[in-house]
Amino acid sequence: MPPMLEQYVQLRDQYADHLLLFQVGDFYEAFGEDAERLSRLLGITLTHKTSKDFTTPMAGIPIRALDPHVEKLLHLGTKVAIADQLEEPGGGLVHRNVTQLLTPGTLTEERLLSPDENYLGAVATGDGYALALLDVSTGEFKCALLTSRSALYDELSKHRPRELLLSPELKDNPVLYAEFQARFPIMFSETRFEAEECDQALLGQFGRIPDYLENMALRRACGAALMYASFAQQGQLTMVTRLTRFDPGAHMHLPESTLNALEVFKPNSAGSLTLLDVLSETRTSGGKRRLRAWLRQPLLDEGLIAARLQAVEDLMKQSVARNKIRSQLYRAHDLERLSARVSTGRATPREVAALARTLELLPELQEALQGFSGLLQDLKSRLGDLPEAVALIRAALVEDPPIKLSEGGLIRDGFNADLDALRQEALDGRTWMANLEQIERSRTGIGNLKVSYNQVFGYYLEVTSAHFSKIPDDYHQIATLKDRARFVRPDIRNRERQISRAETAAMALENEVFQHLRDELKTHAEHLSLLASAFSDLDVLCTLAEVAAEHHWIKPSLSSELRLHQARHPVVEKNLGENFIPNDALMHPSRHLLVITGPNMAGKSTYLRMVALCALLHQVGSFVPAETAQLPLFDAIHTRIGASDDLAGGRSTFMVEMTELASILHTATPRSLIILDEVGRGTSTLDGLAIAWSSLEHLQVLGAYTLYATHYFELTHLESKLPGVVNLHVAAQEEAGGLVFYHQVMEGAASESYGVSVAKLAGLPSGVTDRADRLLRSFRAREQEQYHEAMRRLSTLEVSRLTPLEALKALHDLQMLLHAGEPS
Numbered sequence: 001m002p003p004m005l006e007q008y009v010q011l012r013d014q015y016a017d018h019l020l021l022f023q024v025g026d027f028y029e030a031f032g033e034d035a036e037r038l039s040r041l042l043g044i045t046l047t048h049k050t051s052k053d054f055t056t057p058m059a060g061i062p063i064r065a066l067d068p069h070v071e072k073l074l075h076l077g078t079k080v081a082i083a084d085q086l087e088e089p090g091g092g093l094v095h096r097n098v099t100q101l102l103t104p105g106t107l108t109e110e111r112l113l114s115p116d117e118n119y120l121g122a123v124a125t126g127d128g129y130a131l132a133l134l135d136v137s138t139g140e141f142k143c144a145l146l147t148s149r150s151a152l153y154d155e156l157s158k159h160r161p162r163e164l165l166l167s168p169e170l171k172d173n174p175v176l177y178a179e180f181q182a183r184f185p186i187m188f189s190e191t192r193f194e195a196e197e198c199d200q201a202l203l204g205q206f207g208r209i210p211d212y213l214e215n216m217a218l219r220r221a222c223g224a225a226l227m228y229a230s231f232a233q234q235g236q237l238t239m240v241t242r243l244t245r246f247d248p249g250a251h252m253h254l255p256e257s258t259l260n261a262l263e264v265f266k267p268n269s270a271g272s273l274t275l276l277d278v279l280s281e282t283r284t285s286g287g288k289r290r291l292r293a294w295l296r297q298p299l300l301d302e303g304l305i306a307a308r309l310q311a312v313e314d315l316m317k318q319s320v321a322r323n324k325i326r327s328q329l330y331r332a333h334d335l336e337r338l339s340a341r342v343s344t345g346r347a348t349p350r351e352v353a354a355l356a357r358t359l360e361l362l363p364e365l366q367e368a369l370q371g372f373s374g375l376l377q378d379l380k381s382r383l384g385d386l387p388e389a390v391a392l393i394r395a396a397l398v399e400d401p402p403i404k405l406s407e408g409g410l411i412r413d414g415f416n417a418d419l420d421a422l423r424q425e426a427l428d429g430r431t432w433m434a435n436l437e438q439i440e441r442s443r444t445g446i447g448n449l450k451v452s453y454n455q456v457f458g459y460y461l462e463v464t465s466a467h468f469s470k471i472p473d474d475y476h477q478i479a480t481l482k483d484r485a486r487f488v489r490p491d492i493r494n495r496e497r498q499i500s501r502a503e504t505a506a507m508a509l510e511n512e513v514f515q516h517l518r519d520e521l522k523t524h525a526e527h528l529s530l531l532a533s534a535f536s537d538l539d540v541l542c543t544l545a546e547v548a549a550e551h552h553w554i555k556p557s558l559s560s561e562l563r564l565h566q567a568r569h570p571v572v573e574k575n576l577g578e579n580f581i582p583n584d585a586l587m588h589p590s591r592h593l594l595v596i597t598g599p600n601m602a603g604k605s606t607y608l609r610m611v612a613l614c615a616l617l618h619q620v621g622s623f624v625p626a627e628t629a630q631l632p633l634f635d636a637i638h639t640r641i642g643a644s645d646d647l648a649g650g651r652s653t654f655m656v657e658m659t660e661l662a663s664i665l666h667t668a669t670p671r672s673l674i675i676l677d678e679v680g681r682g683t684s685t686l687d688g689l690a691i692a693w694s695s696l697e698h699l700q701v702l703g704a705y706t707l708y709a710t711h712y713f714e715l716t717h718l719e720s721k722l723p724g725v726v727n728l729h730v731a732a733q734e735e736a737g738g739l740v741f742y743h744q745v746m747e748g749a750a751s752e753s754y755g756v757s758v759a760k761l762a763g764l765p766s767g768v769t770d771r772a773d774r775l776l777r778s779f780r781a782r783e784q785e786q787y788h789e790a791m792r793r794l795s796t797l798e799v800s801r802l803t804p805l806e807a808l809k810a811l812h813d814l815q816m817l818l819h820a821g822e823p824s
C-alpha cells in the first residue's frame, strides 16, 4: 500500500465512527469502502487510485465545495472527520492530521449552523430522567431533572437537540430506544456514561462539581455531554464556562401538545404561519434564539412579567429610541457565537473583525437607552463597552480581513515593525522582478523577451528562437521548447529566494500576531458572553414592542379574572387582516368552565386558541392582541385539540386523544388553563359523550379555567346542573345563499349544528346532501316520537304494582324504545 494510503488508514481507524475526508492538494478524498459510501451518499463520481500493483476506489470533494457536502452528510446522519495537510507539500509524505470532527450537535462553524440553538442532548436515568443540554456554538450548558418520561419528551421537543446521547439503560432497552427514535428523528450517538468518568469530566471542566449536581443521574448526563463534545472539539471546550440547572417547574408548564396545538413554533399544515412568525421581528440571531427560549418558558413570577411588560411599554412609546436600537442591532453579528469562538481561540480573522464592528455599536446603544428605567436601565449597565478590545482589533486587522488565516494579508501595515520590514523586503524583490523585463529588453535588444513564473522553475527569462543570437553570456538555459528557450541567472534565483523567504516569514509572523490578538481577546470571553446575553434580551424586548406597535396590541394586567375585550387570534388575524372578527372572553371562579357550541367552521377552535395565546403572550411579558386584557397567572396551559394520530408511535387517533386527556386530568391544577376541542370524537357517540361529560365534571370540581368546544349538544345541559359552567356559542345563520358564519361568540348554547349545511358549503354532491337533509329530519322526528312515547309509558307505569322482574322488563323495554328504529 502506498505510504499516503497507510496514513489514511491509520487516521480512519482512529476515528472509526466518522467518515474521514483526507486532504490531497485541492481535494478532500476518501478511499476504499469509505469512498464508495461517500459516492453513494453524495451522488459523486467514484474513481480509482492506482499506483503500480495497487488499486482502490477513491471519491473526492473539491476543498472550496466542502461546506454544502458536509451539510448534506450531517443531514444524512453521517459524522465527518476532516484531516488536513499540516505542511506545504515538499519532498516526502506530507504530514496530515484530523483538524475537525463534525457532528450535528457539536458544530461551532458559523457557516454550518442555522441561527437557532444547536443543542447536544444527553439523557441518563435514576430518580427520574436527567437531561443535559449543551450548545457548544454559544457555550450554553444546562441541565434538569424530570420526573416522568412525558416531561422529558416535552423538554426535548422544546429544545430540539440536533444530536442525542442516551445512557446504556435507555439505549439497551429496544422498546424505549425505538420510542426515542420515532419521536426524535435526529442523530443518536454513543458515549460513555460511567459515573466516575463523568465526575472527572465535570471536575476537569469547572474545577469542582457544583452543589446542585448532587443527583448522580444529572452528573452522568452532564459529564457524558461534556466528554462527547470535548472529543468532537478535540479538547477545546473553553467556551463552556458555566453549567446551570433549570427547574422546569419554575416556568409555566407548556407540554409539547400545547406548543403544537397553539402552533407556537411549528404550523399544523405546511406553509401556514406560527406565533413565532408573527413575532419574527428580531434583528439578531441571538435575539431569535432568546425569543424562542422565552416562548418556550413563559414566566410564573409576577414581578418579572411586570418588568418585561414595562420595558415593552417604554420601548413601544419611545419609537425614536426603539428604531435607533433596532437599527444598531441590525448591524450586530451573532455575539453569542462570536464570543464562543473567541473563548476557544478559534475565531477567524473575519470573525474577529465582525466582533469589533459589533462592539462598536455599544456606545450608541447605551446612549439610546439613556433615560429608561427598570429592566432597560439594567440592560444599559449590562452593555458595558470594551474600547480597549475594539482599539486593539482595529489597530491590528485590516478593514476587511480574509476568512482564513492562511490567506494572509490580515494584519494592518504599521502594527508590527518586523512584519512591515518583511513585507517591504518581499515588495522590493517583486518590484525588482517586475522591472527586470524592461531592463533586460533594453540591455539585450530583444524586444519580446519575457519574465515569467511557473511552479516548476520559479522565475525565468523567455526568449524566442529568432533572438537566440542575442542571448547574453550570463543567461543559463534551463528548458528548450519548440520555438523558444527559458533561462535563469543567479541573481534572479537569489531574488526569488529573498521574496519567498520574506513572504513565508511574513506569513508566520502574521499568524503569530493574530494568535496573540486572539489570546488577548480570550481574556474578555466572560464579558463578551454577558454582553451577548444582554444584546439578545434587548433585541427581544424591542421585538415585542415593535410587534405591539405594529399590530395594535395592548398591555395586559394581572387579575384573578380572565377578561379579554375585542381580542384577536394573532396568527389568524395576520392572515385575514381586517376581516378578523374580534371577540370577548370572560372567566372567573363562578364562570370558569365555558362550553362552546356552534357549527363546524364557525370559529370555535380559533376562539379557544385565541384565549390560550393571549395567556401565553402575557406570561412571556408581551402585549396581547386585544383592546383590553386582564389575565390570571396560569401555572400551565393544557390543550387537547384536533384529531391527530401517532402512527410512528403506534397509537390510534383515539388512543392519542385519551393519553393526552389522561395527562391533563392528572396534572392540571386549579391554576391551569385548559383548552379542550371536541374531546371524545374519536370513538362512538355515546362513549365519547360519556367521557366528555365525566371529564367536564372532574374539571368543574377542580376549578381550573376550562374552555371546551363541542358538537355534543347534550353537554350544554351541564350549565343548569353544575355551578361555574356557562354555555357560549358561535353565531351562524342559515340564509338564502346558504349558511353564513358571523364568527361572533355569544352567550348561550347554539340552537343547531348545521353539519349538513357545512357539508353543502364544502361541495358534497347535491344528491348526497339532499338525502342527508331528509335523513336528518327523519332522525329528529323519530327521536321526538320515541322520546314522547317513552315519556308517556313511563308516566302511566304503576310502579307500586310491579314485581321487581316486571320493573326490570319495563325498564328494558323503555331502553329498547329509545334506541330502536332505523330511519326510513
Ligand SMILES: Nc1ncnc2c1ncn2[C@@H]1O[C@H](COP(=O)(O)OP(=O)(O)OP(=O)(O)O)[C@@H](O)[C@H]1O
Pocket (backbone or CB within 6 Å): 572, 576, 579, 580, 581, 582, 583, 598, 599, 600, 601, 602, 603, 604, 605, 606, 607, 743, 744
Ligand atoms: N373570529 C374570526 N373572524 C374571522 N374569521 C374567523 C374567525 N374565527 C374563525 N374564522 C375563520 O373560520 C375558519 C374556521 O375556524 P375554526 O377552525 O375555529 O372553526 P371551528 O368552529 O372550530 O370548526 P370545527 O368545528 O369544524 O373544528 C378559520 O380558519 C378562519 O378562517
